Amino acid sequence: MLKNNPVMKKLVETGEERIGKIAQQLLSNEKFVATVQGIVARSLAAKGTLDTALRTALSAMNLPSTADLEILRSKVEDLEKLLTSVESKVDTLVDAKKK
Numbered sequence: 001m002l003k004n005n006p007v008m009k010k011l012v013e014t015g016e017e018r019i020g021k022i023a024q025q026l027l028s029n030e031k032f033v034a035t036v037q038g039i040v041a042r043s044l045a046a047k048g049t050l051d052t053a054l055r056t057a058l059s060a061m062n063l064p065s066t067a068d069l070e071i072l073r074s075k076v077e078d079l080e081k082l083l084t085s086v087e088s089k090v091d092t093l094v095d096a097k098k099k
Helices: 006-028 030-060 066-098
Strands: none
Touching (some): 006 030
């Protein structure tokens, strides 16, 4: 209902146009872009520090980290593949012995 309203259409178009202009102005401003890049870089550095601290805390409490669990999951998958292979070979030997 509101989508068909000409006044609403004009308001939306005007808003989109103004936001587009503001976005272009901000992205063309080197200081703004440098500030955003700095914020992102500091955020990533803080995340790295937090991850390191968390791994240290988990290790101190003798709890596995996400990386430890991923390694364990990978080892379990490898073991499952090995067991499947052994099971297949045993089945083949049993079938051969029956004949």
